[in-house]
Each structure stands twice: as structure tokens, then as C-alpha cells.
Amino acid sequence: MQPQIRKLLVIVLMLAAAGTINAQQSSFTLDDAIQYALDKHASVKNAVLDERIADRKVDELTGAGTPQIRFNGELNNFIDVPVSFVPGEFFGAEAGQYIPVQFGQQYSMSGGFSFSQLVFDGSYLVGLQAARTYRELSQKKTKQSRTDVAVNVTKAYFGALVSDARLDIIEANLQRVEKLMNETKALNKAGFVEKVDVDRMELTYNNLLVEKEKVMNFKALSYLLLKYNMNYPYQEQIILAERLEEIAKKKTTVPDKVNLENRPEYEVLSVSRKMQELDVKLSKAGYMPNLVAFGTFSYNNARNQFDFFSGGLKWFPTTLIGARLSVPIWTGLQNKSKLAQSRLSLEKIDNALDLMRNSFQLELDQARTNYRNNLLSLDFVRKNRELAKEISRVSKTKYDNGLGSSLEMVNAESDVREADANFFNVLYDTLISQIELERISGSIAY
Numbered sequence: 001m002q003p004q005i006r007k008l009l010v011i012v013l014m015l016a017a018a019g020t021i022n023a024q025q026s027s028f029t030l031d032d033a034i035q036y037a038l039d040k041h042a043s044v045k046n047a048v049l050d051e052r053i054a055d056r057k058v059d060e061l062t063g064a065g066t067p068q069i070r071f072n073g074e075l076n077n078f079i080d081v082p083v084s085f086v087p088g089e090f091f092g093a094e095a096g097q098y099i100p101v102q103f104g105q106q107y108s109m110s111g112g113f114s115f116s117q118l119v120f121d122g123s124y125l126v127g128l129q130a131a132r133t134y135r136e137l138s139q140k141k142t143k144q145s146r147t148d149v150a151v152n153v154t155k156a157y158f159g160a161l162v163s164d165a166r167l168d169i170i171e172a173n174l175q176r177v178e179k180l181m182n183e184t185k186a187l188n189k190a191g192f193v194e195k196v197d198v199d200r201m202e203l204t205y206n207n208l209l210v211e212k213e214k215v216m217n218f219k220a221l222s223y224l225l226l227k228y229n230m231n232y233p234y235q236e237q238i239i240l241a242e243r244l245e246e247i248a249k250k251k252t253t254v255p256d257k258v259n260l261e262n263r264p265e266y267e268v269l270s271v272s273r274k275m276q277e278l279d280v281k282l283s284k285a286g287y288m289p290n291l292v293a294f295g296t297f298s299y300n301n302a303r304n305q306f307d308f309f310s311g312g313l314k315w316f317p318t319t320l321i322g323a324r325l326s327v328p329i330w331t332g333l334q335n336k337s338k339l340a341q342s343r344l345s346l347e348k349i350d351n352a353l354d355l356m357r358n359s360f361q362l363e364l365d366q367a368r369t370n371y372r373n374n375l376l377s378l379d380f381v382r383k384n385r386e387l388a389k390e391i392s393r394v395s396k397t398k399y400d401n402g403l404g405s406s407l408e409m410v411n412a413e414s415d416v417r418e419a420d421a422n423f424f425n426v427l428y429d430t431l432i433s434q435i436e437l438e439r440i441s442g443s444i445a446y
Contacts, residue, residue, distance in 0.1 A: 027239040030157050030247070033230055037153045038146055038446060040231040047142035054135040061131045065118050072298070073111040077306075081106060105302040112298020112318070119293055119323070122285030130278045137271040144264030146446035149229070151439050156226040158431040161244040162424050163219035169420050170212045177205050177413060180396070184406065197406035204410050211417070248427060252434050252443075254368055258360040259442030266356055273353065276346045283339035287328060295321035360440070367437040374430040381423045388412070388419035 028036065038044055081102040088097030118124060181201040187193045227234055260266050299315040301308060328335070395412040398404030438444050 026237050027241045028230075029241045030154065032241070033157055033226070034150045034153050034446075036232065037149050037230040041149045041229075042231060043145050044142070044149055047138070047145040051135070051138045051142055054131075054138040058128075058131045058135055061124075061128055065124055065128070067115055067117045069113060069115045071111070071113055074109065076108045078104060078106050078108075105304050107304070107306050107308070108300065108302040109308050110298055110300035112296060114294070114296040114298075116292055116294040119291040121290045121292075122288035123282060123290075126278055126282045126285050130275060130282070133271060133274045133278060137268065137275065140264060140267040140271050143446065144268060147264050147439070147444055150444060150446050151435060152229045153226070154435050155432055156222070156229045157240065158247070158428060158435070160219070160222040160226045160240055161242070161247065162428045162431075163215065163222040164240065165244045166420070166424050167212070167215050167219055169424075170208065170215050173413070173417060173420075174205070174208050174212060177201065177208055180409070180413075181205050192402075193406065200406050200410045204413055208417070244427070247431065252371075252438060254371065254437070255364070255441040255443065258357075258364050258440065260357070260360070262442030262445040263360060266353075266360070269349065269353055269356060273346070273349045276342065276349050280339065280342040280346060283335060283342045286331070286335040286338065289328070290326040292324045293322070294324065295319075363440045364437075367433065367440045371430070371433040371437045374426065374433045377426045378423075378430045381419065381426045385416075385419040385423045388415045392416045 081104045083100045083102055085098040086101050087095075088099050089095050091099055093099065181198070181204075184193060184198050184201045188195060188198050223238060224234065226232070227236075227238060232238060296318070297320075298318050300318065301313065301315050307313070392409075392412040392415070395404055395409045399406065399409045435444075
């Protein structure tokens with residue numbers, strides 16, 4: 001095989017493989033769509049970034065308790081050397097006179113190291129705990145963001161599936177009505193039916209065309225909504241790998257209580273309570289002493305000429321070590337007021353947690369009732385749908401045998417379309433109430 005042909009074959013195979021990969025990426029089951037959104041959605045990405053920021057804040061605060069070492073250097077050029085006034089009798093002058101004297105030199109330079117070490121600070125210890133709790137709070141918020149994204153994708157996926165199913169039904173109805181219309185036209189030409197029968201069938205057919213256009217627009221909007229919630233490119237095609245019938249057959253259990261561990265908003269508030277407890281500790285730490293150790297080591301010199309770097313110049317060392325203790329004695333009742341405010345805020349969070357638990361149970365009762373009612377309605381409209389189909393079939397048979405009118409058959413077809421629309425509307429409501437029940441009960445966690 002010639003090298004050019006071999007190279008061309010390789011390129012073609014690579015393009016074919018890329019096309020296969022793109023095709024695989026454009027087809028999504030519900031779980032695939034959720035996972036894609038969790039990987040791509042901006043809100044989840046930002047939540048993860050907040051986690052990383054929280055990690056860095058923990059590192060920042062931890063570093064404040066480690067030894068701090070600095071190098072300090074200073075160069076001074078006194079354009080006018082400071083003047084001091086010395087009593088004149090030091091130089092043999094009369095008492096009461098002062099003689100101006102310049103004690104300093106024009107240039108001075110110093111350089112050295114300083115260090116400090118926090119030995120004890122109650123506020124620092126509480127702050128370190130608060131930073132770690134803040135990191136936990138960021139993790140809970142990430143979980144909440146992931147759950148919200150998953151729920152939104154699920155709802156949008158259901159909406160897109162319903163629009164697909166409705167369009168399939170409309171197209172099937174169009175084919176059936178078109179066949180009836182053609183048959184009616186043939187019978188009219190043969191003189192067996194009146195022109196009004198043809199007009200009725202054409203009116204039904206045209207109404208179906210208008211309805212199909214509406215359903216197609218709704219489908220396009222449903223897919224755009226799904227892409228938005230997935231953060232999927234609008235211009236790219238997306239294929240739903242699951243069918244509505246498969247998902248509709250899946251049953252969900254009806255829980256009796258809420259799993260609080262899987263309600264992210266409750267977890268966030270619980271961690272906020274920990275933060276508030278630490279704020280109470282921080283207010284108490286304001287009564288505790290603060291102890292810091294420090295030290296410096298430097299060299300300095302002063303010259304009338306800028307010759308600090310000449311050989312043989314002697315530098316003079318300065319070494320200092322010490323400790324600084326700060327003990328609050330009286331702060332004007334500030335700490336007492338802060339502590340009282342922190343305790344009151346903690347009490348407010350406890351009240352909010354109680355209220356949230358009660359609201360969760362109320363939401364669960366409402367969601368459970370709504371889901372069960374939708375199941376009853378779904379069973380009712382499903383039976384009505386089958387009944388409408390059977391009536392349409394009988395009307396068509398009677399019409400074919402000359403025992404029924406075209407008006408009866410058209411009305412039966414209209415009842416079928418109405419039954420289909422009711423069925424899909426209730427089916428969508430049932431699926432949405434199902435996912436809401438799972439979310440409220442804490443059955444969904446990501």
C-alpha cells in the first residue's frame with residue numbers, strides 16, 4: 001500500500017472514530033444526563049471552587065499560628081541631619097545658653113531578621129475551628145447544588161420525553177386521519193358520501209396539522225430547557241436514550257418520614273449552627289489573655305560618606321528576644337454584649353431548625369397526597385384513553401359499513417386526541433410529583 005493511501009486511510013478512520021464518539025456523547029439516559037450536568041453545570045463548578053477556597057482559608061488561618069520570620073532592611077539619607085540643643089556649660093559657655101549640635105550622620109543602614117510566634121490566643125483556636133467548619137459548610141452547599149441540578153435535569157428530561165411521546169401520537173393520528181380523508185374523498189367521488197363528510201375530515205386533518213406544529217414547538221423548547229439545565233451546547237443535537245413508557249413503569253415508594261441527612265438545606269443550616277456555636281466561643285475567648293513571643297537580630301551602621309560596602313567596615317549587632325502578654329481587664333462591657341448577641345443568634349438558628357423540620361413533614365404529607373392523587377388520575381385517564389380508542393374503532397367500523405355518520409367518526413377522533421392530551425398531561429404531572437416526593441423525602445442525594 002502506498003504511503004499516501006495509507007495516510008489517507010488513517011485520517012478517514014480517525015474521523016470515523018471521532019464521529020462515533022460524538023454520536024455516543026449525544027445520546028443520554030436520564031442518569032447520563034444527570035452526570036453530564038454534574039460535571040458541566042456552572043453552579044456545581046462554582047460550588048466546588050468555593051470548597052477549594054475554603055480549603056485555602058483553613059491553610060491561611062493555620063499559617064497565622066506558625067512562626068513568622070521576616071527580613072527587614074533600611075537605608076536612610078539625612079539631607080539635613082537632625083539638630084539637638086545641648087546646655088552651653090558643657091562646652092564652657094555661660095549657664096542658660098544652649099548650643100545646637102548635630103549628633104547624627106548623613107547615612108545610616110540597618111538589616112536583620114525578626115520573628116514572632118503565637119504562644120496562646122483563644123480567638124485563634126476558635127477561628128481555626130470556624131475555618132474548618134466553614135469548609136464543611138462549603139461541602140454541604142456543593143451537595144445542595146448538585147441535588148438541585150439533578151432534580152432540574154430530571155424534570156426537564158421528563159418534559160422532553162413527554163413532548164416526544166405527544167409528537168409520536170400526533171403523527172400517528174395524522175396518518176390515520178389522512179387515510180380516512182383519502183378514503184372519504186374516494187367515496188365522495190363514487191357518490192356514496194356527501195361533500196360535507198370530506199370537509200369534516202379535511203377540517204380534522206388541518207386541526208391536527210396545527211396541533212402538530214404546536215407540539216413541535218413545545219418539543220424544541222423542552223429540549224432547549226434540558227440542554228440549559230445540563231449546560232449542554234445549544235447547537236448540538238441531543239438524543240434521549242430512554243423511553244417514556246419505561247420510566248413511567250418505574251414505581252417509587254411512598255416514604256413516611258424525611259431523611260434529614262439527605263436534605264442539603266437542613267444540613268447547611270445545621271452547619272451554620274456549628275458556626276454560631278463557635279461565634280459564642282469566640283466571644284468568650286475575648287476574656288482570655290494573649291501571649292506572643294518575639295525576637296530580632298540585626299546589624300546597623302552610620303556614615304558621613306556612602307561607603308557601607310567598603311572592606312573592613314565594622315557593623316554593630318543588635319539582638320532582642322521577648323514576650324508580650326495582653327490580659328483584658330475592662331472592655332466597657334463590649335465582650336459581654338457580643339456574647340449575649342451570639343447566644344441569641346444561636347437560639348434563632350435552633351428555632352429555624354425546628355421550623356424547618358416541621359415544614360419538611362408538611363411538605364412530605366402534601367407531596368405524598370399529590371403523588372397518590374396523580375396516580376389515581378393517571379389510572380383514570382389511561383382507562384379513558386383506551387375507551388376513546390375503542391369508541392373510535394367502533395365508529396370507524398360503523399362508518400365503513402354504512403351504519404354511522406362521518407360526524408360521529410370525527411367526534412370520536414376528537415375524543416381520542418383529547419384523551420391523549422389529558423393522558424400525557426397527567427403523566428407528566430405524575431412524574432414531576434414523583435421526583436418532588438423523592439426530593440422532599442430525602443431519597444435523592446448527590
